[in-house]
Amino acid sequence: MEVDDTETLMLEAVRELNEELGSDVDKAREAYDRYVAEKHEIEQMLDVASSAARVSAAVQEVEAVASQVAMVVGQYDTLSVHSKGQLEEQLQAQVERVSQLEAAVAYLKRIQELEAVSNQLEAAFHNERHVMELLGQLAKMGAALAGSNCHHLTSFYAETQGYWHTLIKEKLSSEFDEVLKEIKWPIVADVTFTPSAEVETRFETLVELLLLLEITEGQQEVARNQSALLSDFLPPPLPLQLMVRPLRRRFLYHFSGPRQTNRLDKPEWFMAQVLAWIKEHVAFLSQRVQPVLDRVKGEDAPSAQIEFARALVQFVLEKLHSELPLLEQDDALFAHAVDETLAFDKELRVGLGYPPGQPGVVGVLTQAPVFVKWIAMEKKYAGERMDRMLSSETAWQALASQEEQLKVTECADAFIALLATMTDRFRNLPQPGHRLQYVELQLELIEEWRLRLVQILREERLMPLASRLPAILNSVSYVSAVLREWAEKPLLLQLQLYRQGHVQGCVFDDALQLLDSLSTELLDTLTEAVLLDVKAKSREYRKDRWFCMTSDENSLTPSACGMMQILSARLLQLKELLAETLFAKAWHSLALYLSQFLMEELVFENWFSLGGGSQFQYDLIHGLFPLFGQFTTRPDNLFKPLKEACILLTLASGSAKLLAEVLRDDQDSTDALAEIGVHRLNPQEAREILSRRNDISASDL
Numbered sequence: 001m002e003v004d005d006t007e008t009l010m011l012e013a014v015r016e017l018n019e020e021l022g023s024d025v026d027k028a029r030e031a032y033d034r035y036v037a038e039k040h041e042i043e044q045m046l047d048v049a050s051s052a053a054r055v056s057a058a059v060q061e062v063e064a065v066a067s068q069v070a071m072v073v074g075q076y077d078t079l080s081v082h083s084k085g086q087l088e089e090q091l092q093a094q095v096e097r098v099s100q101l102e103a104a105v106a107y108l109k110r111i112q113e114l115e116a117v118s119n120q121l122e123a124a125f126h127n128e129r130h131v132m133e134l135l136g137q138l139a140k141m142g143a144a145l146a147g148s149n150c151h152h153l154t155s156f157y158a159e160t161q162g163y164w165h166t167l168i169k170e171k172l173s174s175e176f177d178e179v180l181k182e183i184k185w186p187i188v189a190d191v192t193f194t195p196s197a198e199v200e201t202r203f204e205t206l207v208e209l210l211l212l213l214e215i216t217e218g219q220q221e222v223a224r225n226q227s228a229l230l231s232d233f234l235p236p237p238l239p240l241q242l243m244v245r246p247l248r249r250r251f252l253y254h255f256s257g258p259r260q261t262n263r264l265d266k267p268e269w270f271m272a273q274v275l276a277w278i279k280e281h282v283a284f285l286s287q288r289v290q291p292v293l294d295r296v297k298g299e300d301a302p303s304a305q306i307e308f309a310r311a312l313v314q315f316v317l318e319k320l321h322s323e324l325p326l327l328e329q330d331d332a333l334f335a336h337a338v339d340e341t342l343a344f345d346k347e348l349r350v351g352l353g354y355p356p357g358q359p360g361v362v363g364v365l366t367q368a369p370v371f372v373k374w375i376a377m378e379k380k381y382a383g384e385r386m387d388r389m390l391s392s393e394t395a396w397q398a399l400a401s402q403e404e405q406l407k408v409t410e411c412a413d414a415f416i417a418l419l420a421t422m423t424d425r426f427r428n429l430p431q432p433g434h435r436l437q438y439v440e441l442q443l444e445l446i447e448e449w450r451l452r453l454v455q456i457l458r459e460e461r462l463m464p465l466a467s468r469l470p471a472i473l474n475s476v477s478y479v480s481a482v483l484r485e486w487a488e489k490p491l492l493l494q495l496q497l498y499r500q501g502h503v504q505g506c507v508f509d510d511a512l513q514l515l516d517s518l519s520t521e522l523l524d525t526l527t528e529a530v531l532l533d534v535k536a537k538s539r540e541y542r543k544d545r546w547f548c549m550t551s552d553e554n555s556l557t558p559s560a561c562g563m564m565q566i567l568s569a570r571l572l573q574l575k576e577l578l579a580e581t582l583f584a585k586a587w588h589s590l591a592l593y594l595s596q597f598l599m600e601e602l603v604f605e606n607w608f609s610l611g612g613g614s615q616f617q618y619d620l621i622h623g624l625f626p627l628f629g630q631f632t633t634r635p636d637n638l639f640k641p642l643k644e645a646c647i648l649l650t651l652a653s654g655s656a657k658l659l660a661e662v663l664r665d666d667q668d669s670t671d672a673l674a675e676i677g678v679h680r681l682n683p684q685e686a687r688e689i690l691s692r693r694n695d696i697s698a699s700d701l
Helices: 002-021 025-045 052-123 128-144 151-182 197-215 238-254 267-280 282-300 304-327 331-351 368-391 410-426 432-457 469-487 490-500 509-542 560-577 580-603 610-629 635-650 653-665 671-675 683-690
Strands: none
Touching (some): 052 128, 052 151, 128 151, 128 197, 151 197, 197 238, 197 282, 238 282, 238 304, 267 331, 282 304, 331 410, 368 410, 432 469, 432 509, 469 490, 469 560, 509 560, 560 610, 580 610, 635 683, 653 671, 653 683
């Protein structure tokens, strides 16, 4: 009976729950929580001790209902998760399907667009302007696909675009070739021809169409030169490429194969031909092609002349490169090819205005193995030229064509010409490293030249004034002056920066230091030789009777004449032998040496009467000073110690004794000396000179 009641209660609870919840399973959790709360309240309200059986039944009933509710909630949760997963999978599948369909539609649409443009191109094939517009559309369509993963589609676009470009290019190129024939292209200098206005108009139209075709090429790959040597030779605009083709055919016809014009020993022939072609077509390119380039490309328009010239320069480069293996086998041929290549490059850039930034033909010679041979050849031929210039019978003769004051010898002029030629040869080399190697070679040659001069001078020092020494000195001085002038030029300043990392000094610093040292040594040798002659002739003058001499205010001391004559002769000889700047150093140095010599060997070695001192002063003022007065307005400034010595020697006897007493009492006093005009001599030297006077005794000092 209890079981039946329990089942009845459970059925009743289920019925009530169904009525309360209906089909809304979401309310099950809420009902479950409410019944659990009511159960708790009932338990608190009931007297557990008196109503145990009734409460137990109620609890069981509520627990059964709660269990039922929990089961329903669990079933709901499971069903909810399962249904959501299925829904998301179905939805994702549908989205992917839609995306695939959209991509397929876009794919087909692109193909339809491409086919439509292709059909329009086919229909408008002879309408050139419209064809260019359609090619522009095709290029934009291709650009829109850049980076797309639809490789077959992009490949199809590229093939279609390439097909039409090739077809249209062939058509326009064929017509352009015919028009070139009608205008008598290439131009021949001695032939005058004026095409009709219709032909000229058609020419300019085709140039414009070819330029537009080139612009619409888009991602079409342009053929690149495989050789690194030709990597800088970018192809010119399409119309100029077509205009260059007949010239290339002529070039190959005349300068390849067994033609008599194709000679290994005559590279100047094909170089001269290319230069002539560039010159002959300047006017036509500037008048007929450049305006079209400017109209089509605007500010980005290249120079038609430069583009044309670069294409022709490439002929020369390819020709030289192909002949190098044969040229390197013969030193004479190789050297001649180098000379002609450099001459071609100079004429191209200086004479025709080909820009420095454009590639040239010198790059052929700066390839590593070729450049090594080139430098070796330069050194070899420079050494031979140096041998010839130094062994020439007229090597040390001054050139009449040069300025007289420079006294430039034939040897110095030839050596500077050699260095200048080398500078011209490396001036336009593309890489600073190559130019610097040339400078290093110049430095080697300068040092070798200096050493050769030192060897020659070993035989010239016995009688320097009558030898080649003055001419060698002039040569060294001239070379040094020219090198200093060159060192200030931008070309060598840039190389100094590249070589040392700064522009302090110059690349010739070490060489100039050695040359200056040699120049100073030779100049000292000459002045010493003159001074020896003067000393030899001064013996009688220095040993004259100064202690008892009376002054003759009208003539020089007779014993001074020999010394003055040899000094005058030697000064004149030096002036004739030496360059102006060197002679200035020589007479100035000679004056200082002579002043010191006369002070030490005459003043400090003799006793002077008052008349002797006055005569010595007269000899200086009217004999020695005028000899140097030819070269300076104040010759007395060169002999200040002697001049002040004469002041002390000619001072009145009383004043001289008083001065001697002052200097004796105050050995450091200079004020008393300054009062009489003595500034260079110190008090000790002044006392020594005063002691050489007859009228001053030891007690006065």
